[in-house]
Amino acid sequence: xxxxxxxxxxxxxxxDGVVIDEILWNSxxxxxxxxxxxxxLKKGRLSNEAKILFDRFDNVKIHPQGHLDDPNWPxxxxxxxELFEKALINMAKLGVAESSGNIDRRMDMLVSSANEIRSAWxxxxxxxxxWIGLFLTELNLEIKRKNIIETVAFCDxxxxxxxxxxxxxxxxxxxHNEWSTMKKHCESVIGLSNRMSDHEDSIRLLALExxxxxxxxxxxxxxxxxxxxxGSRERLARMPSxxxxxLGADAAMAAHRNGAPPPKHGSxxxxxxxxSKSPRWVRGKVARYIAGKASIAVRIDHFDxxxxxxxxxxxxxxxxxxxxxxxxxxxxxK
Amino acid sequence: xxxxLLRTKNDPSEMLPKTGENCLYLGxxxxxxxxxxxxxICGSGNHHKGxxxxxxxxxxxxxDLVQLCDKRPGIVPLLADAxxxxxxxxxINKKVDWFHQDLSVADxxxxxxxxxxxxxxxxxxGLLSLKxxxxxxxEGDIKKRFxxxxxxxxxxxxxxxxxxxxxxxxxxxxxxxxxxx
Ligand SMILES: C[S@@+](CC[C@H](N)C(=O)[O-])C[C@H]1O[C@@H](n2cnc3c(N)ncnc32)[C@H](O)[C@@H]1O
Numbered sequence: 001x002x003x004x005x006x007x008x009x010x011x012x013x014x015x016d017g018v019v020i021d022e023i024l025w026n027s028x029x030x031x032x033x034x035x036x037x038x039x040x041l042k043k044g045r046l047s048n049e050a051k052i053l054f055d056r057f058d059n060v061k062i063h064p065q066g067h068l069d070d071p072n073w074p075x076x077x078x079x080x081x082e083l084f085e086k087a088l089i090n091m092a093k094l095g096v097a098e099s100s101g102n103i104d105r106r107m108d109m110l111v112s113s114a115n116e117i118r119s120a121w122x123x124x125x126x127x128x129x130x131w132i133g134l135f136l137t138e139l140n141l142e143i144k145r146k147n148i149i150e151t152v153a154f155c156d157x158x159x160x161x162x163x164x165x166x167x168x169x170x171x172x173x174x175x176h177n178e179w180s181t182m183k184k185h186c187e188s189v190i191g192l193s194n195r196m197s198d199h200e201d202s203i204r205l206l207a208l209e210x211x212x213x214x215x216x217x218x219x220x221x222x223x224x225x226x227x228x229x230x231g232s233r234e235r236l237a238r239m240p241s242x243x244x245x246x247l248g249a250d251a252a253m254a255a256h257r258n259g260a261p262p263p264k265h266g267s268x269x270x271x272x273x274x275x276s277k278s279p280r281w282v283r284g285k286v287a288r289y290i291a292g293k294a295s296i297a298v299r300i301d302h303f304d305x306x307x308x309x310x311x312x313x314x315x316x317x318x319x320x321x322x323x324x325x326x327x328x329x330x331x332x333x334k
Numbered sequence: 335x336x337x338x339l340l341r342t343k344n345d346p347s348e349m350l351p352k353t354g355e356n357c358l359y360l361g362x363x364x365x366x367x368x369x370x371x372x373x374x375i376c377g378s379g380n381h382h383k384g385x386x387x388x389x390x391x392x393x394x395x396x397x398d399l400v401q402l403c404d405k406r407p408g409i410v411p412l413l414a415d416a417x418x419x420x421x422x423x424x425x426i427n428k429k430v431d432w433f434h435q436d437l438s439v440a441d442x443x444x445x446x447x448x449x450x451x452x453x454x455x456x457x458x459x460g461l462l463s464l465k466x467x468x469x470x471x472x473e474g475d476i477k478k479r480f481x482x483x484x485x486x487x488x489x490x491x492x493x494x495x496x497x498x499x500x501x502x503x504x505x506x507x508x509x510x511x512x513x514x515x
Binding site (some may be wrong): 044073076084095 | 385393394396397399400403404407410411412413414419420421423424425426427428429452453
């Protein structure tokens with residue numbers, strides 16, 4: 001015997017396909033009540049009617065798609081069809097609305113917009129420095145870069161900037177409008193860097209809540225970048241640690257597929273001082289070790305384990321130091 | 335889809351659903367292709383009473399797709415994982431006449447067979463769109479993947495009518511035109 005059902009009714013059929021019993025869904029049908037039912041069925045639950053039939057008889061199999069092979073299964077009436085379609089549109093809208101509760105997407109927005117701000121900042125910052133350097137010809141542009149832009153934003157004339165930065169007065173000075181444009185551009189660079197810290201503060205808050213162990217290990221900003229690169233915390237948690245190790249090394253991975261040696265680390269792991277400030281020949285080993293630990297950390301976070309604290313992290317970095325100390329000299333070339 | 339209609343050696347109209355038919359589209363995205371299919375089966379205002387269940391897993395895509403469904407009766411949106419029979423089955427009231435799958439996931443062929451065998455009616459049209467997914471994979475890998483997919487289809491209850499190669503029109507892209515036995 002087999003139960004066939006959909007959101008409208010349930011039937012029980014004997015082995016010859018004869019309908020033994022049938023229960024119709026009787027309560028008043030509205031778009032929202034249909035949507036609610038469909039939502040339960042989508043999660044793999046039985047309808048009440050199917051459950052009742054299942055309990056009423058012995059030795060019953062349940063076949064959710066069974067009715068598709070049942071030639072006598074009733075088609076939708078026009079009214080049912082319309083309810084069904086409207087309910088689906090409602091469910092889809094609800095699903096879209098619920099996705100704003102999705103932390104992965106919120107993290108993605110924060111991290112991606114922070115990246116965009118950073119690249120806008122880099123472009124405008126070097127433009128401002130070049131611009132000022134065009135007038136203040138003897139100013140050292142590398143030392144105190146940050147200071148230069150802030151000084152321009154603060155002063156009222158280029159002369160004043162020269163005095164304040166203790167350099168030679170300009171031979172040519174910008175026209176009045178030109179100066180104020182330049183000054184405003186410098187102000188906007190400062191604005192961008194303030195916004196960048198706002199973004200980073202928000203990312204930190206979210207990361208410490210959502211990926212505490214991974215944040216403890218890599219720092220909340222690096223940890224968030226990994227989640228965004230992977231697509232979601234879940235995907236990062238299910239990823240082999242070898243893939244985590246090279247997240248953010250797209251160009252190097254592409255080269256590797258065409259025969260170059262594999263990358264030792266992606267951008268996030270490289271930004272850790274334990275990797276980037278170690279000698280070249282141990283970076284790969286350290287990156288692999290940290291990637292392994294990061295993999296464990298994100299699994300703990302995703303599957304609701306007890307978050308790592310300082311002692312675990314200290315232990316890990318002690319081990320990193322041991323690895324580095326084990327290889328003080330570059331390997332001999334074969 | 336449009337490209338494959340140009341390239342097929344068979345009668346292109348055989349690949350399209352007919353008016354009033356029941357269709358399933360997995361990987362609907364924001365509904366570009368879906369709206370063309372809708373033109374075939376429904377006409378404007380759905381006076382032909384065709385239906386197309388348009389499934390996508392991404393809420394971002396669904397956001398735009400819902401707008402389309404509001405405007406075009408007959409297209410029904412579903413936010414679900416197309417690989418899951420459980421998630422789809424409550425929404426399929428009878429086996430469909432026409433089924434297209436275009437998902438940006440690995441092992442598409444397996445999903446295609448699984449879904450077809452459950453939901454596509456005998457004699458129904460099944461179209462599988464396979465892309466060489468992104469610059470990440472090398473040429474050889476793509477060929478191997480396409481061959482694997484073809485093998486999976488051959489071992490199923492689907493019959494391959496034609497393998498349409500869409501290279502040149504769209505990068506590394508093939509469409510398997512199949513019928514359910
Ligand atoms: C290449 S696009 C399809 C484009 C569409 N065929 C068109 O021509 O307009 C692939 C779509 O598959 C969706 N997708 C990926 N995995 C999915 C899954 N498991 N279930 C449902 N949809 C999925 C993606 O969200 C994306 O919108």
